[in-house]
Amino acid sequence: MNLLIMGLPGAGKGTQAAKIVEQFNIAHISTGDMFRAAIGNETGLGLLAKSFMDAGNLVPDDVTNGIVKERLAQEDIKTKGFLLDGYPRTIDQAHALDQNLADLGIALDGVINISIDPAKLQERLSGRIIHKVTGETFHKVFNPPAETYNEEDYYQREDDKPESVARRLEVNIAQGQPIIDHYRTQNLVHDIDGDQDIDLVFADIEKVLSGLK
Ligand code: AP5
Numbered sequence: 535m536n537l538l539i540m541g542l543p544g545a546g547k548g549t550q551a552a553k554i555v556e557q558f559n560i561a562h563i564s565t566g567d568m569f570r571a572a573i574g575n576e577t578g579l580g581l582l583a584k585s586f587m588d589a590g591n592l593v594p595d596d597v598t599n600g601i602v603k604e605r606l607a608q609e610d611i612k613t614k615g616f617l618l619d620g621y622p623r624t625i626d627q628a629h630a631l632d633q634n635l636a637d638l639g640i641a642l643d644g645v646i647n648i649s650i651d652p653a654k655l656q657e658r659l660s661g662r663i664i665h666k667v668t669g670e671t672f673h674k675v676f677n678p679p680a681e682t683y684n685e686e687d688y689y690q691r692e693d694d695k696p697e698s699v700a701r702r703l704e705v706n707i708a709q710g711q712p713i714i715d716h717y718r719t720q721n722l723v724h725d726i727d728g729d730q731d732i733d734l735v736f737a738d739i740e741k742v743l744s745g746l747k
């Protein structure tokens with residue numbers, strides 16, 4: 535299966551993506567995770583991406599299109615399929631992806647669109663914690679790692695500070711609608727209510743994907 539998962543920052547893309555790729559054994563391609571890995575490794579890409587990300591802005595399209603193109607050309611994609619998380623994020627990226635997939639002879643099977651009231655996202659992002667070793671994402675209140683846990687084992691994302699979050703929401707709300715419309719005209723979009731418990735959101739996604747297989 536070749537899928538996209540879309541939704542505003544904090545909608546639950548990464549949380550659901552982890553479950554989807556495990557259940558359906560497909561490759562998870564998260565542009566945000568790729569940029570954060572590059573920042574961690576202090577590569578040129580990381581240095582470039584960091585200034586955009588910390589401010590809550592998008593990394594330039596040519597850079598982002600380039601890393602996705604490279605990843606989609608790898609061998610496992612044709613055999614396993616993929617779930618793209620956080621890409622495309624501009625209409626130009628959507629057009630670049632169309633071209634890229636056409637060149638590779640790959641068709642998209644569906645777009646999972648997690649919808650949620652933007653007013654709920656601030657508390658999701660301010661409470662997000664990520665395990666330093668495994669990279670697994672949790673939430674202090676909504677999805678704590680355990681009843682008692684050591685806060686020092688977890689970190690918070692730089693761009694989860696309130697000023698970055700406000701900018702991320704602004705950018706993503708403005709850019710997102712034309713992309714959804716683009717895929718709606720191709721009858722690929724499956725709307726999922728993101729304002730439910732994590733397991734209930736996943737149950738809804740599973741229903742959709744079982745129908746696509
Ligand atoms: P990216 O990493 O993609 O961030 P984002 O889109 O802002 O989304 P998030 O990862 O913050 O949220 P999510 O939807 O994955 O939510 P999560 O599951 O973690 O991008 C970061 C930056 O990289 C961008 O701002 C940009 O600079 C750059 N970038 C990336 N892609 C780019 C592109 N294509 N073009 C240009 N630049 C790009 O959940 C959030 C929290 O809520 C967690 O704590 C979780 O436990 C909790 N939670 C999840 N689901 C639920 C639920 N149902 N109920 C209660 N809590 C929940």
Ligand code: MG
Nearest residue numbers: 547548549566
């Ligand atoms: Mg994410």
